Amino acid sequence: MLDPVSRVRRFNRAVTSAVGALDTSFLGRGRPLGAARVLNAIGHGRSDVAEIRDYLGLDSGLMSRLLRSLEDDGLIETAAHEDDARRRVATLTRAGRREFAAYEALSNAQAEGFLAQHSQRGALLAAMDLIASALTRERITLDEMDPRSEQARYCLGEYYAELGRRFKQGFDVSLSRDPDAKDMRRPRGSFIVAMSDTLPIGCVGLKGTDHGYAEIKRLWVAPAARGLRLGRRLMDATEAAARELGIALLRLDTNSALPEAGRLYRSTGWREIPRFNDDPYPDLFFEKRL
Amino acid sequence: MLDPVSRVRRFNRAVTSAVGALDTSFLGRGRPLGAARVLNAIGHGRSDVAEIRDYLGLDSGLMSRLLRSLEDDGLIETAAHEDDARRRVATLTRAGRREFAAYEALSNAQAEGFLAQHSQRGALLAAMDLIASALTRERITLDEMDPRSEQARYCLGEYYAELGRRFKQGFDVSLSRDPDAKDMRRPRGSFIVAMSDTLPIGCVGLKGTDHGYAEIKRLWVAPAARGLRLGRRLMDATEAAARELGIALLRLDTNSALPEAGRLYRSTGWREIPRFNDDPYPDLFFEKRL
DNA sequence: CATGATATCTGACTAAAGTCAGACATCATG
DNA sequence: CATGATGTCTGACTTTAGTCAGATATCATG
Numbered sequence: 001m002l003d004p005v006s007r008v009r010r011f012n013r014a015v016t017s018a019v020g021a022l023d024t025s026f027l028g029r030g031r032p033l034g035a036a037r038v039l040n041a042i043g044h045g046r047s048d049v050a051e052i053r054d055y056l057g058l059d060s061g062l063m064s065r066l067l068r069s070l071e072d073d074g075l076i077e078t079a080a081h082e083d084d085a086r087r088r089v090a091t092l093t094r095a096g097r098r099e100f101a102a103y104e105a106l107s108n109a110q111a112e113g114f115l116a117q118h119s120q121r122g123a124l125l126a127a128m129d130l131i132a133s134a135l136t137r138e139r140i141t142l143d144e145m146d147p148r149s150e151q152a153r154y155c156l157g158e159y160y161a162e163l164g165r166r167f168k169q170g171f172d173v174s175l176s177r178d179p180d181a182k183d184m185r186r187p188r189g190s191f192i193v194a195m196s197d198t199l200p201i202g203c204v205g206l207k208g209t210d211h212g213y214a215e216i217k218r219l220w221v222a223p224a225a226r227g228l229r230l231g232r233r234l235m236d237a238t239e240a241a242a243r244e245l246g247i248a249l250l251r252l253d254t255n256s257a258l259p260e261a262g263r264l265y266r267s268t269g270w271r272e273i274p275r276f277n278d279d280p281y282p283d284l285f286f287e288k289r290l
Numbered sequence: 291m292l293d294p295v296s297r298v299r300r301f302n303r304a305v306t307s308a309v310g311a312l313d314t315s316f317l318g319r320g321r322p323l324g325a326a327r328v329l330n331a332i333g334h335g336r337s338d339v340a341e342i343r344d345y346l347g348l349d350s351g352l353m354s355r356l357l358r359s360l361e362d363d364g365l366i367e368t369a370a371h372e373d374d375a376r377r378r379v380a381t382l383t384r385a386g387r388r389e390f391a392a393y394e395a396l397s398n399a400q401a402e403g404f405l406a407q408h409s410q411r412g413a414l415l416a417a418m419d420l421i422a423s424a425l426t427r428e429r430i431t432l433d434e435m436d437p438r439s440e441q442a443r444y445c446l447g448e449y450y451a452e453l454g455r456r457f458k459q460g461f462d463v464s465l466s467r468d469p470d471a472k473d474m475r476r477p478r479g480s481f482i483v484a485m486s487d488t489l490p491i492g493c494v495g496l497k498g499t500d501h502g503y504a505e506i507k508r509l510w511v512a513p514a515a516r517g518l519r520l521g522r523r524l525m526d527a528t529e530a531a532a533r534e535l536g537i538a539l540l541r542l543d544t545n546s547a548l549p550e551a552g553r554l555y556r557s558t559g560w561r562e563i564p565r566f567n568d569d570p571y572p573d574l575f576f577e578k579r580l
Numbered sequence: 581c582a583t584g585a586t587a588t589c590t591g592a593c594t595a596a597a598g599t600c601a602g603a604c605a606t607c608a609t610g
Numbered sequence: 611c612a613t614g615a616t617g618t619c620t621g622a623c624t625t626t627a628g629t630c631a632g633a634t635a636t637c638a639t640g
Contacts, residue, residue: 004405005398005405007419008401010418011419012309015421015422032597033597034598050617061618061619061620084607084616084617085606086618087618107302111294115294117518118517119518120517121294124424125294127418129297130417136304137407197304322626340588349629352627374587375587375635377587378587
């Protein structure tokens, strides 16, 4: 009935009017949208004036006036940046925090209302995650993190849960050779998390060993981020980290129940090799020389 | 990592900036957004001025001025409505059609660009359909149509395809008792299609018989529209149509491979009865007295 | 055919958003 | 410490969007 482009455009129309409705609800607090947006940006932790201006795409003159109007209303205070007195930082006053909380309540109510009208929340949220990830694709960052960080542990938890679903025999991490965190930290290795906004959507570990090679472990991409070629980006980033650490040979193991992983490795210069460990889960083994 | 409300809000943020970008691309043609929107509404076949005003939510004074500016630019012409000289209808001139085509090209390019950056189109489009249906929920209409209409045939095709996927033995419509179109037209029966925008997203047929009852056939809801309680709305509408036609007893057959259908019938006053036909596919039979 | 309702248009506004040039203080650099 | 770059601010605009009170023409109705 509809070709793909028409389907995207139907989505655009639907979403345009929904965004308009959200904006209108913000006007209910008697403040123009521009000022409300600046207040909310500050409330969400963007204190640096230049950063807010950049985020909202505002002219410096307009930005200055919006800040002044919020200041006059007693909602924010501005001060010189402590490292650079040309820059200004804005913070909410007590009244500003109250006002910000009111906007937050509006946003939350809107979101809850939307969820409440739908009886299949899981599918709806999964669709929203997928689209949010696709739309913010250029803003996904790959950050090297401690494998014990909250973000890393979240990714690993999701990864193990997915293996449990996809392996016929399930997955019990205690039976697998769980890499020691310190093997995935500099200088022995590395752990990279892909972040979209504040949401971790993928990870990969580089585990140093004493056997003349390092291993790639825990490559995972959130279902919502699949199709964005994030797996490849994560692999490229780990290989770059490995080169930086002077690692010349990489190995990894995987399972044929994860065909997309095998395809990725084969298409990016990895060569299948015989089993090189006795982990019970993998049945495919690869190697790549850097 | 994220609770449902935060996930919805992440989606809102992503979408707000995407919508803003689309608006900005429209400004590239040197015309304010308001005028561009009116031009596009006319291009998409909304000729009646009041209808456009209602669709875009514009004040009559503003609308009038926007029309005048488009007219001054030679892009549209307005004339009195042929049935009611108070109303005006707007049509594109040759130059207007050219300009509209340029906007269409921008929209299409944007949609294509978005699709092109994603390697799992099917999943992305399914997510967009789902969200578009959820967002336009209040604008879904149930329209009685000829079962031979394009919209009805599209729904039936999707319905058969889904049965093929969900029945272990597949589904061959020629083996099933395919109802005659005239049995699903007034005065013997009815066929209702649920429309979202111009997209059919569900259907149900009421088939008149000569056995003292009518049958509900072909109840289908598009995957993108599930969770909106559309199945129930469709059933309510058919039952209303049946009452109108003086039908006192309804029957239907279904299959236990479609558990959501069974749940719907049981929760809306249907009573399971013994097999009443020799169709090879159904294994569950229901009846409801009106 | 008088009357009230409806659809559009015009004039006279206001508010919000955005633009631009230049002023000013501060910073980084040689 | 002179110089050019940077970040913010102010004043003086323009454009866009939106509001509101009539004016005008037409329609539906009794």
